[in-house]
Amino acid sequence: MNKRTIAKLCFGLIAILTSIASAQEDDSKDRGKSISESEFLSAVKSSFKVNNDAEWKRFTDPTLTICNKTMDRPSGAQVKQILQREKSSITLPKHGNYMGNWEKGKIWVEGAHGGRIGLPGFADADNPAKPNGANCYACHAVDPNFPQNGNMGPSLTNFGKIRGQSTAIQKYTYEYIFNAKAFNPCSLMPRFGHGEGHLLTAEQIADVVAFLLDPKSPVNLPKRDTP
Template sequence: MNIKLIIAAMLAATSMAAHAGKDMQALMDKAIAESFKPGEGQDLSRLKQDETQMLCSTSRNSPSPKDAEALMTREKATIQYPADGKLMGDWKQGEKLVKSGFGMRIGSIEPDPPAKQKGGNGGNCYACHAVDPKEVAAGNMGPSLTGYGKLRGQGEDIAKYTYEKLYNAQAFVACSNMPRLGHNGILKPAQIADITAYLLSSESPVNK
């Protein structure tokens, strides 16, 4: 083997090692920065991860017990309550929010129509959960919520838990698939109270 070949082989090995050792986070950041363009209707801030999103991504939704504990404590501290303090709102309003999958879609190709935006975002609950037993087109990403209040009653504790779970699911399950509806600004505290009432109230179709 001549010296040129040896040098070439060493250079090739170095270049391979540089690839294998490259920080994946830096590679991802670069790819994201090059792959989404600023412009009308775009919101590049949505691509910036918070601490929780980053931890759940790198751990593939299985953080260490210590990290999971810190995550849930941090998320719990984000929870805000309605101004009037009532965690059980209007279940009929809640029903509309549970059914609606509208909101938050952006970009230049198919952004939410402005006329519809006035109605506000929905909770999009049926994408993942069975709720009213009469609605058959329910997803199964999350557990069935049919009979939720009938099983659990309407006490203060369950109302508080339900409200808080809806506001920030990751306060209870680290790296839950469920969006942090309140914390991420999809729904307002009063709307979350309405959904809480829809799930708990004995009048609600959920519990019939």
């Protein structure tokens, strides 16, 4: 390799490194900037399509607005305001019980349908005629025999075995699933029973409670031996 070729390679390498350094500097500057709520919503709306504009309400309600603006660090006054508002949204199922049918609850816990953004015709669009599921395994371990789970949330295995099935436990579990933000103002857990676009009905939530608490549920039984 002659000196002229080596010089060209060196100049080329210098140009590449300079370009990378410049891009990193620009990226660093961008990371220091914050965007407004309206800029964020504009970007989201241009990127995702919904079946109807009412679906955007679940991204723009007062609680999420406060959590977004404060980076999930609301003031004491804001926390009190959020907890009161979210607690008031919780209602009982028509049958009046906190616990429903654990076998139905198993279906809702495993179901991943619902809560996606997409227009009819897209492969992942929700069919409004099909009941929603909670997709609990995306964040939690629940049934020890279920093949996979996420770890964003705590394990719920042996939930009822550990806590029992008292009325107080039933009520707490039901209300937390219905609206986690009634307990933790900026919780990442979906508010399954909250608002017009709720993901689960009150009856489905009671079924999920039964799946977690009922002694006959696989959640509270030993893991089966596998071959």
